[in-house]
Amino acid sequence: MLLKVKKLSEIGGIVKAPPSKSYTHRAVIISSFANGESTLHDPLISQDTLASIKASKCFGAELEVIGIPNSYGDEIDINNVSKNITGHDKVSINVKGTENIHNYSSNAIDLMNSGTTLRIMTSIAGLADNGVIFTGDSSLKTRPMGLLLEAIKPLGGDAVSIEGNEKPPIAINPGFIGGKTSIGGNVSSQFISSILIAGAISKLGIELEVKGDFISKSYVAMTLDVMEKFGIKIDSDLFTKHDDCDRDLKKSSSATFKISPQEYIGADYVIEGDYSSASYLLGAVAIAGGEITVKNLFKDSKQGDKLIIDVLRRMGAKISIGNDSVTLTSSGELNGIDIDLHDAPDLLLTVAVLGALANGKTTIYGVRHARFKETDRIAKCAEELKKLHCNVCELEDGLVIEGGLSSGTVNSHSDHRIAMAFSLIGLKHEIAIDNGEVFDVSFPNFIEAMNEIGVVVYLDNS
Ligand SMILES: O=C(O)C1=C[C@@H](OP(=O)(O)O)[C@@H](O)[C@H](O)C1
Ligand SMILES: C=C(OP(=O)(O)O)C(=O)O
Numbered sequence: 001m002l003l004k005v006k007k008l009s010e011i012g013g014i015v016k017a018p019p020s021k022s023y024t025h026r027a028v029i030i031s032s033f034a035n036g037e038s039t040l041h042d043p044l045i046s047q048d049t050l051a052s053i054k055a056s057k058c059f060g061a062e063l064e065v066i067g068i069p070n071s072y073g074d075e076i077d078i079n080n081v082s083k084n085i086t087g088h089d090k091v092s093i094n095v096k097g098t099e100n101i102h103n104y105s106s107n108a109i110d111l112m113n114s115g116t117t118l119r120i121m122t123s124i125a126g127l128a129d130n131g132v133i134f135t136g137d138s139s140l141k142t143r144p145m146g147l148l149l150e151a152i153k154p155l156g157g158d159a160v161s162i163e164g165n166e167k168p169p170i171a172i173n174p175g176f177i178g179g180k181t182s183i184g185g186n187v188s189s190q191f192i193s194s195i196l197i198a199g200a201i202s203k204l205g206i207e208l209e210v211k212g213d214f215i216s217k218s219y220v221a222m223t224l225d226v227m228e229k230f231g232i233k234i235d236s237d238l239f240t241k242h243d244d245c246d247r248d249l250k251k252s253s254s255a256t257f258k259i260s261p262q263e264y265i266g267a268d269y270v271i272e273g274d275y276s277s278a279s280y281l282l283g284a285v286a287i288a289g290g291e292i293t294v295k296n297l298f299k300d301s302k303q304g305d306k307l308i309i310d311v312l313r314r315m316g317a318k319i320s321i322g323n324d325s326v327t328l329t330s331s332g333e334l335n336g337i338d339i340d341l342h343d344a345p346d347l348l349l350t351v352a353v354l355g356a357l358a359n360g361k362t363t364i365y366g367v368r369h370a371r372f373k374e375t376d377r378i379a380k381c382a383e384e385l386k387k388l389h390c391n392v393c394e395l396e397d398g399l400v401i402e403g404g405l406s407s408g409t410v411n412s413h414s415d416h417r418i419a420m421a422f423s424l425i426g427l428k429h430e431i432a433i434d435n436g437e438v439f440d441v442s443f444p445n446f447i448e449a450m451n452e453i454g455v456v457v458y459l460d461n462s
Contacts, residue, residue, distance in 0.1 A: 002460040003412075003419055003436020005426025011454035012290035015281055017273030017297050018449070019044040021442050022219060025116045026197075026226040027269050028052045032061030033124065033201060034097035034230055036266030041092050043271050047441045051114035051136075053093070055121045058105040059128060060098035067091035097266055101128040108133035108169060113374060113416075113441050115143050118168060119190035122148060123198030126157045126176025133162070135169040139374045139414060145170055148191040151183035152176060155195070155202070178202030178261065185214030185254065187372060193223040196257055200232045205261040211254050215342050215369045218304030220255075225302055231265035234258075273297045275305035277443045279350040280420045282308060282328050284455050286317045287357050288427040289332030292453060295325045304343040311339060311351055315358055334358035341398070342366035345373070348399075349421035352381050355401040356390050357428055365398035374415040374441075384410040384422065388429070405429055416441035423450070423457055432460070 024044040029052055031038035043049065045068060053063050067090040103109075103125065111117045111134055118134055122145070125132045135141070146166035149159050158173040178199050183191055192210055199206025217238070224234055235258040273296030285292040297306075299321050309326060313319050314337045317330040336358045341347055348370045355362025370377040378394055385392045387410050391402035407430040412419035416438045425431045437459055439446040450457040 001437045003423055003433040004458055004460050005423050006456040007427050008454040011288045012285050012292040013453050014293045015452050016295045017278040018443055019271040020274040022222055023271045024049045025052045029056055029120055030226055030230045030264050031095040032056035034264035034266045038095040038266040039092055039268050041270040043093050046444050047112055048114040051111045051117040055109055055117055058109050059101055062096035064094045103128050103130050103132040108135045111136045113137050113139055116190055120194045120197055122159055123194040125172040127198055129174055131173045133169050133171050141168050144187055144372050147184055147187050151181050154181045155179050176202055178204035178206050180207040182209040182211055184212050185210040186212055189216035189219045192220050196223055200259045200262055206259050208257045218302055218343050221302040230267050232262050275303045276346040279308040279347055283350050283354055283424050285328055286312050286330045287424055289330050291329045293325050293327040297326045299323050305347055307344040308347055336360035336362035338363045340366040345370045348377050349381055349417045352399055353421045353424050356385055356403050356405050362401045368397035375413045380413050412436055412438055414438050420446055
């Protein structure tokens with residue numbers, strides 16, 4: 001389906017950021033393997049988080065999504081999510097953690113498009129008393145797993161790529177008992193989150209060393225954050241200072257983690273707003289000009305994608321930050337910048353589109369790992385920008401964008417972030433995005449949220 005965009009005369013206003021995808025995954029999975037019951041308030045219900053709900057249920061956890069009309073079990077109709085709620089604040093998930101980890105599914109479990117679910121659940125599945133196979137859509141079958149499969153071996157982990165290409169489908173046997181291991185940090189932080197989340201409840205606990213370049217480190221900070229909220233004590237040098245708001249996220253620093261065997265304790269947990277999704281709302285007003293306040297974005301958040309604030313400020317927008325909101329004012333004139341996205345890979349496409357519409361050159365670097373996502377986002381972004389006659393070239397770890405866009409049709413390659421980021425081009429040039437319906441992977445009410453700020457985004461079936 002084609003995603004198309006029309007701008008009303010004025011855009012902006014006050015809007016709530018959708019709930020964080022990464023925090024929802026973690027809260028769903030951790031509460032599912034906790035002792036006792038949990039209530040997760042304001043979770044993101046999207047295709048990706050449904051994969052985590054489904055996988056956790058397959059291992060015996062009981063999860064009930066409250067507040068979405070016509071929802072029943074795994075079969076939540078994602079169209080109802082987008083049509084019936086514009087904010088998710090009346091939604092919650094009641095979770096009863098499972099006492100025995102056992103795979104109750106007789107078939108391979110289809111994790112659809114969700115890399116986070118695949119990676120985190122691979123270690124958890126090794127704690128079960130029987131085997132499982134994880135598979136997914138054609139994109140998930142391209143996601144690298146090799147470093148994780150190797151790193152869990154010294155922990156008793158027995159997981160193999162069925163096709164022998166270090167990618168899903170992955171067959172996992174029982175045996176993950178914990179112990180000591182190390183892993184390279186330059187492919188995906190999800191491997192590290194996976195080992196930590198399962199390691200904490202394994203027989204021996206976990207000692208993990210991350211070696212070399214450690215990308216997307218803030219996602220591991222989010223993992224530790226949720227683990228701690230569910231009762232786990234962690235010894236780690238991830239932060240240079242004890243005050244973890246004042247973190248040193250230097251590019252090339254390794255880290256160590258030590259966690260004795262413990263149990264997760266069920267909790268009441270509120271999911272904060274998502275800076276990655278908010279980047280499209282803030283970006284739209286930065287491009288078109290106007291003022292917007294995005295609520296549900298916390299000043300002290302551990303999300304690396306908070307970097308969107310610095311990006312937009314450096315490009316020329318005025319930004320003021322409240323404790324739980326961000327207000328942006330823009331004239332619509334933006335300037336190119338140089339930016340390192342090693343800790344915020346999901347901003348790549350938003351920043352690339354902003355750069356393509358800005359005056360002067362934008363250089364994005366440090367984000368080679370964006371090549372291992374739903375698509376090779378560096379290559380696909382360059383390919384699609386070129387279709388709009390943009391002057392862009394690929395770096396191994398980023399993009400150099402000199403702008404010069406015109407109208408045209410692009411393809412999302414079924415990557416939700418390509419669809420949403422490229423829709424922002426519609427504020428300046430006519431654009432149609434083929435396979436544009438995939439935003440429900442992370443932001444099911446994207447259309448409604450954009451409409452709320454005066455950008456008419458719609459799907460054209462004709
Ligand atoms: O752990 C997470 O929730 C995520 C980690 C990041 O992946 P990498 O660590 O592979 O960069 C990010 O891109 C992804 O969208 C979500
Ligand atoms: C890469 C992403 O997610 P995942 O790794 O969970 O598929 C994303 O949301 O951009």
